[in-house]
Amino acid sequence: MMIVVINGESVSLPAQIVSVSDLLKHYELHEKVVVVEINGEILTGTEHQITRLSDKDRIEIVHFVGGG
Amino acid sequence: MLKIGPLLFESRLLLGTGKYPSFTIQRQAVEVSKTEILTFAIRRMNIFEPSQPNFLEQLDTSRYTLLPNTAGAKTAAEAVRIAKLAKASGLCDMIKVEVIGCDKTLLPDPMETLKATEELVKEGFIVLPYTSDDVVLARKLQEAGCHAVMPGASPIGSGQGIINPVNLRFIIEQAAVPVIVDAGIGSPADAAAAMELGADGVLLNTAVSGANDPVKMAKAMRLAIEAGRLGFEAGRIAKKRYATASSPVEGMSIG
Numbered sequence: 001m002m003i004v005v006i007n008g009e010s011v012s013l014p015a016q017i018v019s020v021s022d023l024l025k026h027y028e029l030h031e032k033v034v035v036v037e038i039n040g041e042i043l044t045g046t047e048h049q050i051t052r053l054s055d056k057d058r059i060e061i062v063h064f065v066g067g068g
Numbered sequence: 069m070l071k072i073g074p075l076l077f078e079s080r081l082l083l084g085t086g087k088y089p090s091f092t093i094q095r096q097a098v099e100v101s102k103t104e105i106l107t108f109a110i111r112r113m114n115i116f117e118p119s120q121p122n123f124l125e126q127l128d129t130s131r132y133t134l135l136p137n138t139a140g141a142k143t144a145a146e147a148v149r150i151a152k153l154a155k156a157s158g159l160c161d162m163i164k165v166e167v168i169g170c171d172k173t174l175l176p177d178p179m180e181t182l183k184a185t186e187e188l189v190k191e192g193f194i195v196l197p198y199t200s201d202d203v204v205l206a207r208k209l210q211e212a213g214c215h216a217v218m219p220g221a222s223p224i225g226s227g228q229g230i231i232n233p234v235n236l237r238f239i240i241e242q243a244a245v246p247v248i249v250d251a252g253i254g255s256p257a258d259a260a261a262a263m264e265l266g267a268d269g270v271l272l273n274t275a276v277s278g279a280n281d282p283v284k285m286a287k288a289m290r291l292a293i294e295a296g297r298l299g300f301e302a303g304r305i306a307k308k309r310y311a312t313a314s315s316p317v318e319g320m321s322i323g
Contacts, residue, residue: 007112028118035156064124067109068084068273
């Protein structure tokens with residue numbers, strides 16, 4: 001089991017979550033327009049599959065909301 | 069046509085996507101406004117409620133150019149980070165630099181706005197900084213390579229209209245890039261006035277989303293911006309102190 005911080009909240013992830021893609025599927029976000037940043041590194045969509053998660057990672061998941 | 073960097077637009081109305089009463093009304097307002105550029109903000113996702121509706125998902129993004137803003141940033145570094153997050157979506161190359169320096173007035177921080185603009189231009193973004201109506205700052209933003217300057221008409225969401233038309237005209241006259249009047253527009257008359265001053269476009273949000281009938285107001289804004297632009301291109305008459313008759317003085321059958 002791995003403990004990471006997602007959007008400021010501490011979360012423990014099941015062992016089968018290995019990559020960013022796995023994480024997005026786990027939270028049912030894989031078909032949504034989201035951008036992921038891990039420990040300050042911003043990922044493009046193509047990097048989700050190849051980026052592995054580690055214990056204590058600080059993960060930000062952001063999206064587009066209404067604004068002016 | 070409005071040309072921002074390499075991009076060409078028929079519409080001179082840029083529309084914000086915040087604070088509409090419902091997505092249905094918002095969709096209709098966007099449709100009748102005939103806008104081609106929609107602004108968005110970048111925020112943390114609520115991962116525990118992924119089914120929350122999102123306006124972007126209901127939009128045919130091939131029909132619109134997305135203009136994410138850096139709202140929430142108080143420093144250049146924060147603005148640059150938000151811009152990079154937005155670009156990593158693969159949906160947009162444009163960014164509205166918005167670095168707020170005062171929570172009460174929501175006026176921009178001029179130094180941080182300039183710094184963020186310089187950095188984002190270097191990073192290859194199409195950069196549209198939201199700025200106050202400061203004439204010298206508008207020039208410096210251009211020198212930094214921004215692709216449009218966006219002076220506020222009055223404080224964000226205040227609906228006070230153009231409070232300093234003199235400065236706005238100076239900014240427009242010296243500009244080598246498009247000038248888009250952003251923030252503070254309250255009514256169609258304000259939008260038309262901005263365009264008559266020679267602005268290349270108007271960005272507004274609350275004036276439409278907060279109207280009693282946002283869909284009707286979206287149409288009114290579209291027409292006002294078109295009318296103002298046509299009036300500017302046509303060239304208005306000079307103001308005179310006294311009357312000049314429109315009808316001929318000769319040939320009157322009286323007396």
